[in-house]
Amino acid sequence: MSEVKFISPETLEQAVDAYYKSSKEGKTKILAGGTDLLVQIRSGISQPDTIIDIKNIKELKEISNDNGSYTIGAAVAGAVLDEEEDFGNNWPGVLEALRLIGSEQIQGRASLGGNLCNASPAGDSVPALIASGATVKVHGPEGERNMPIESFHAGPGKTNLKNGEIVVNFQFPKKQKCSGDAYLRMIPRTEMDIAVVGCAVNVTIENDKCVDARVALGAVAPTALLVEDASKALIGSNFEKEAVEKAALACEAACNPIDDKRGTISYRKKVSKVLFKRALEKAIERAKKG
Amino acid sequence: MAKIQVKTKINGEETEFLCQPYDTVLDVLRKDLNMTGTKEVCSTGDCGACSITMDGRLVCSCLVLAAETEDKNIETIEGMAKNGKFNVLQKTFLEHAALQCGICTPGMLVAAKSLLEKNTNPTETEIRYWLAGNLCRCTGYDKIVKAVQAAAEEIRENA
Numbered sequence: 001m002s003e004v005k006f007i008s009p010e011t012l013e014q015a016v017d018a019y020y021k022s023s024k025e026g027k028t029k030i031l032a033g034g035t036d037l038l039v040q041i042r043s044g045i046s047q048p049d050t051i052i053d054i055k056n057i058k059e060l061k062e063i064s065n066d067n068g069s070y071t072i073g074a075a076v077a078g079a080v081l082d083e084e085e086d087f088g089n090n091w092p093g094v095l096e097a098l099r100l101i102g103s104e105q106i107q108g109r110a111s112l113g114g115n116l117c118n119a120s121p122a123g124d125s126v127p128a129l130i131a132s133g134a135t136v137k138v139h140g141p142e143g144e145r146n147m148p149i150e151s152f153h154a155g156p157g158k159t160n161l162k163n164g165e166i167v168v169n170f171q172f173p174k175k176q177k178c179s180g181d182a183y184l185r186m187i188p189r190t191e192m193d194i195a196v197v198g199c200a201v202n203v204t205i206e207n208d209k210c211v212d213a214r215v216a217l218g219a220v221a222p223t224a225l226l227v228e229d230a231s232k233a234l235i236g237s238n239f240e241k242e243a244v245e246k247a248a249l250a251c252e253a254a255c256n257p258i259d260d261k262r263g264t265i266s267y268r269k270k271v272s273k274v275l276f277k278r279a280l281e282k283a284i285e286r287a288k289k290g
Numbered sequence: 291m292a293k294i295q296v297k298t299k300i301n302g303e304e305t306e307f308l309c310q311p312y313d314t315v316l317d318v319l320r321k322d323l324n325m326t327g328t329k330e331v332c333s334t335g336d337c338g339a340c341s342i343t344m345d346g347r348l349v350c351s352c353l354v355l356a357a358e359t360e361d362k363n364i365e366t367i368e369g370m371a372k373n374g375k376f377n378v379l380q381k382t383f384l385e386h387a388a389l390q391c392g393i394c395t396p397g398m399l400v401a402a403k404s405l406l407e408k409n410t411n412p413t414e415t416e417i418r419y420w421l422a423g424n425l426c427r428c429t430g431y432d433k434i435v436k437a438v439q440a441a442a443e444e445i446r447e448n449a
Binding site for chain 2: 003004005006008031033034035038039041042043051053055077079080102103104105106108109191192
């Protein structure tokens, strides 16, 4: 093994500079919670010659609430976010999606940023982030930019980050009155498994009418999807049976899944409809509570 | 190869060690510091046998690089008994026969202690969820859960 470097910069600029330079020379990995990366290193899938630990950078560990608009650092661990009571009241769907990942030990380390950058099509927090309408701030050699979560991924294990770009934080919109989000996933076991289908729904209700809706699916395509046709079917409706059915069919149509030991293509498509309806019900229930 | 020098606190004691970039905390604990109470089983974060706390957070030491622990506060099973006296959980695990082969036990104890520090009155469901990342292939968990409940009760009584 050639010389492996471990660096833990304290500023974003230092991290981006090191990342940009080292990834030109060899294989560099960013280390957040390490719950994916260390497993990949151990199994030989990933053998980086530079590891950049970004957890000493302030912005990546910060949680802030600006008049109802949350900013969550990319490396904030699930167990830490869980203690931020008001975040869970605002975005219960995002929190439940993040908290579904692994055991309490994993939650001590696993982060939204890590889940996003690992770019698994089945990453649980990704559909919930998409449905919430959050954007992700990235910092690179050319400065900062914001990306909608739904355009972050290029394929399984691949992101649209440019060379040297690091995910900094997630910016959530101010939660609308009478809105609610929810995330559900289907797994073959009861806990701690990889989603066969994941579905997140975020709805806003005014006078019993759906005035806004975002529906996202995970594990049914090369990347998590924003299902715009499902949103269209819901917006303006009273969630009557026909509208919900139309939105469910839009979910099914959006699926482009793989066939594997966890679920066949037809199973995943069918489950996407069922899961969407259940997640919608939960989101509506939360929206009605305010 | 140049090793990384790390200064950290383990069970309250300032500790210095040298490690390679790929070394995990588990590697260093067991191989370099001869602290073999923390067990290595799956090495991929699935079984919880290597549970420790770092700055008060429950983590798998197989999923933490040793180089990350600079200036951290690490607690392992070796720090659980104080002045030759068992922690209440160690006592109730014995009283309830909550172990057989013993390999999962250090991880169970560290994880259970971390739960009881957060919540001294957990429901059975909360205990089972909290310990879901600690796999035991011998006892079937019932005795473990009962031992944690008994320890929680004792902590509440003595509070």
